[in-house]
Amino acid sequence: MRRLAQYASRLRLWPDTLYGRLVLILAAGMFAGQLLTSTIWFETHDNRTLEIPARLFGSRLADTVRLVEHAPDAATREAIVATLGDDRYRLQWIEGAPQPVPVTLSLAQRATAELIAGVIRKRLGEPIGVHLISAQVRDDEQRRTGVLSLFDSRMPTGVFHVQVEVPGQGWLDIRANEGQAGMHTERGALVLDYLLRIYLIRFAAICLIAFVAVRFALAPLRRFAAAAESLGRNIYRAPLPQAGPREVRNAAQSFNAMQQQLIESFAARTRFLSAVSHDLRSPLTRLRLRTEMLPDPAWRERLRGDLEEMEGMVRATLDAVQGVEITEPRQRIDLASMLEGLAADACEQGHRASVTGSVRAPVPGFARNLKRCLQNLFDNAIRYGGEAAVSVSDEGRGVRVVIGDRGPGIADDAMRERVFEPYFRIAPRAADAPGGTGLGLTIARSVAAAHGGTLVLRNRVVDGRIAGLDAELYLPRDD
Known part of the structure; x- marks a missing residue:
């Protein structure tokens, strides 16, 4: 056979x-x-x-x-x-x-x-x-x-x-x-x-019956596939209904048990990192006090910088875990208002930011996580390119958001993928600009995947030369 x-x-x-x-x-x-x-x-x-x-x-x-x-x-x-x-x-x-x-x-x-x-x-x-x-x-x-x-x-x-x-x-x-x-x-x-x-x-009757019967028989398998795909985006989705034949009920029960184990595992990981972060704050505080008591100003400044970097990494790690974890219900989001709010916040801080385009209808998603994703993209565009120029287009079945800057871009194709790796950083354009922790794009792509979307980086080329970097976020309407 x-x-x-x-x-x-x-x-x-x-x-x-x-x-x-x-x-x-x-x-x-x-x-x-x-x-x-x-x-x-x-x-x-x-x-x-x-x-x-x-x-x-x-x-x-x-x-x-x-x-x-x-x-x-x-x-x-x-x-x-x-x-x-x-x-x-x-x-x-x-x-x-x-x-x-x-x-x-x-x-x-x-x-x-x-x-x-x-x-x-x-x-x-x-x-x-x-x-x-x-x-x-x-x-x-x-x-x-x-x-x-x-x-x-x-x-x-x-x-x-x-x-x-x-x-x-x-x-x-x-x-x-x-x-x-x-x-x-x-x-x-x-x-x-x-x-x-x-x-x-x-033969026509047999094919018709086979199409209907097989489609009916495979309906539980399609539900399992949809549930598995949804689980990758939202681990807190509703459990599968345990109905149908005994084999289907047993499979649904096993799937729900696996989902509960994953939820408990992620919760335990979050609690562990929170505990580590909390426990590290005490020795870091003591080190900071002892640093201020050092007589040598040069050594005091060096240690102060190292301590600030350690504290930043601890906060960023905890934020990364909490940022990609979906703990809120799915809702309809006014994406245009969210982008305009982020652009206004950036302008209030003295940065250049603008939004063009419109969205005809709300986008389904998780508001807190999606805002975190867009905020990271705004921050990266301002840190490495000096501005955040946002263009949004509604394509019916999805919405495409492009956040561009006027920086040097990333010429190396492999490098454009590596920047999504945790703790991988590229030096900012300005020497005095603060560098990131290397987790912003990691969180952004994880949030995009949780919404069933994609996040890619592309160089914007004008007259044969790189004129900036575009972060393209696509969010589908799957409802």
């Missing part, structure tokens, strides 16, 4: 989705079963093809027996036999005992013998001896093709060899070719009817 799937995959026949594979397996299985059982249809139509000639032949036999039986003398009987015979209906008297019925007759031939005997008995009003030697279906050219004559013959013919008793006179051996009495079958009409009504309609 695995080798067959690999071979089908090379031929691009094996679907890439579980939904498509299940539909293909069900449809192919049902179609194969139809092919294997189609012989029943062929045999039935073969028998029906012989039924009409057998009835006509039985009626003709009954008339023959009646005429011969009531002939006044032997000469008249011979004349009747000679008159009735032709190329398609040959009669001759049997000398001695008739030939016994062959034991090799099939069930269909035995049924034909009973049909002929029944027609004769009904026409004559009494039973007579009828021995069917053979009964076959042949095509227009009198070839014995079996069920294939259903497809390439306009008027399949029944070929009969019968020995019938004439009461009080003896036995007649009769060989006859009996057609459909003018009922012609067009070439290929039966096979087209079979393919259309049996195969095509049934």
Whole structure:
């Protein structure tokens, strides 16, 4: 089965989705079963093809027996036999005992013998001896093709060899070719009817049922996929409902247990870092006091800078953990007002910041985390590029925010990805500008991912030269 799937995959026949594979397996299985059982249809139509000639032949036999039986003398009987015979209906008297019925007759031939005997008995009003030697279906050219004559013959013919008793006179051996009495079958009409009504309609019905049934059966799997994707953005999402079949309930219970364990793990990590931060403040405070008591001003200034850097790193680490952790409900956010507020705050602090563009409708998300993300992007643009020029565009299915600066940019493509790594820093443009902790972009990209969005950095090129760096944030509307 695995080798067959690999071979089908090379031929691009094996679907890439579980939904498509299940539909293909069900449809192919049902179609194969139809092919294997189609012989029943062929045999039935073969028998029906012989039924009409057998009835006509039985009626003709009954008339023959009646005429011969009531002939006044032997000469008249011979004349009747000679008159009735032709190329398609040959009669001759049997000398001695008739030939016994062959034991090799099939069930269909035995049924034909009973049909002929029944027609004769009904026409004559009494039973007579009828021995069917053979009964076959042949095509227009009198070839014995079996069920294939259903497809390439306009008027399949029944070929009969019968020995019938004439009461009080003896036995007649009769060989006859009996057609459909003018009922012609067009070439290929039966096979087209079979393919259309049996195969095509049934195959379409099977595919329709398979599409609906498989889609219904895979609904829990789609819910699990959606829940797993949502869990990556918001670990505090609502638990999965434990409903449906037992296997689905067990899987939902395991998923909810995993979610609860992750929540407890993150809470424990936050508590640990908070405890470490709290415990470090006491020795840092003592070190700061001892630093101020140093007699040498140079050493005092050096140690003071080191202590400030340590305190900043402790605060930044704790802020990083709290910044990417989603602890608030999802809500609709007026993104334009949030950007304008951040730009106004930056201007009040003496920096250059502007916002252009508009947002037609609120964006779903987590307000506190999203503001933290945008604030970090504002800070980076001002620190490394001297200003924050924001352009926002509403694309219907999402909103794109570009925060640009006029700095030197980042020429190295690999470097533009490395700046998202924790504690990786690039020196600010101004020598006297304060440097960051290297966690701002890390937090920003994590928040973007929690909203199902993306954050990338691109150089803005004007006249072939780098004129600044653009931080492009895309937030989808998934509600």
